[in-house]
Amino acid sequence: MTGTSAALTPPADAIPPVRHPEAPAPGELLGAHYEHCFGCGGGQPHGLHLAARAGEGVTVTAEFTVTPDHQGAPGLAHGGVLATALDETLGSLNWLLRVIAVTGRLETDYVRPVPVGTVLHLEAEVTAVSGRKIYSTATGRIGGPDGPVAVRGYALFIEVKVDHFIDNGRPEEIQAAMSDPDQVRRARAFEVNP
Numbered sequence: 001m002t003g004t005s006a007a008l009t010p011p012a013d014a015i016p017p018v019r020h021p022e023a024p025a026p027g028e029l030l031g032a033h034y035e036h037c038f039g040c041g042g043g044q045p046h047g048l049h050l051a052a053r054a055g056e057g058v059t060v061t062a063e064f065t066v067t068p069d070h071q072g073a074p075g076l077a078h079g080g081v082l083a084t085a086l087d088e089t090l091g092s093l094n095w096l097l098r099v100i101a102v103t104g105r106l107e108t109d110y111v112r113p114v115p116v117g118t119v120l121h122l123e124a125e126v127t128a129v130s131g132r133k134i135y136s137t138a139t140g141r142i143g144g145p146d147g148p149v150a151v152r153g154y155a156l157f158i159e160v161k162v163d164h165f166i167d168n169g170r171p172e173e174i175q176a177a178m179s180d181p182d183q184v185r186r187a188r189a190f191e192v193n194p
């Protein structure tokens with residue numbers, strides 16, 4: 001069974017997404033937006049280390065290798081970890097819009113079990129924008145980029161100001177991220193257009 005709730009159906013007056021003119025070129029790796037992000041950061045030994053690449057329009061592709069650290073049942077990926085991979089891939093789309101946004105709602109269909117050692121091939125696209133609301137979908141395939149679908153995700157991201165992070169994040173990490181001498185890395189920690 002598949003499908004999404006009404007909250008994930010764009011309203012009639014939603015508009016198509018507009019790729020930012022300075023978005024990374026199709027084929028370019030996006031890189032980690034924050035070293036300590038569980039989804040993409042290199043500083044998380046058991047994280048997903050998901051690598052996303054810009055596609056055409058407002059689309060991305062990404063890969064994530066399931067390791068023994070990501071198990072739920074013996075030899076199988078944990079469903080929450082797979083949701084994280086979808087969330088991270090969907091979240092990276094907002095970089096192509098150059099909008100700061102957080103996940104408001106994420107729905108997931110689990111279609112096939114995903115064994116440890118599998119490379120999950122993800123693709124995602126923004127389907128519509130309505131004010132602060134960004135609607136997007138993703139699929140994760142196994143056995144290759146054209147292999148069978150194992151997971152699907154549907155999300156609503158909500159645009160926020162950088163204050164969302166500054167006001168709500170733990171001060172230690174906020175201070176550390178803001179005092180990073182690298183201006184681009186400092187901006188991307190908060191997913192801000194540098």
Ligand SMILES: CCCCCCCCCCCC(=O)SCCNC(=O)CCNC(=O)[C@H](O)C(C)(C)COP(=O)(O)OP(=O)(O)OC[C@H]1O[C@@H](n2cnc3c(N)ncnc32)[C@H](O)[C@@H]1OP(=O)(O)O
Pocket residue numbers: 007030031032033039087088089090091092093094095101102103104105131132133156158160191
């Ligand atoms: C290179 C890599 C780059 C970057 C790559 C980055 C990848 C990151 C991937 C991971 C992303 C995350 O995990 S983000 C972390 C997980 N998410 C969070 O922590 C968010 C926690 N929630 C919140 O802070 C808040 O609820 C917000 C910001 C989402 C919304 O609060 P708000 O700003 O007060 O806005 P609010 O008025 O409530 O909502 C605005 C509109 O959205 C709708 N709305 C809000 N929430 C929902 C919802 N759950 N389901 C349906 N609709 C919703 C409202 O009805 C309203 O519609 P209308 O009345 O206007 O029609």
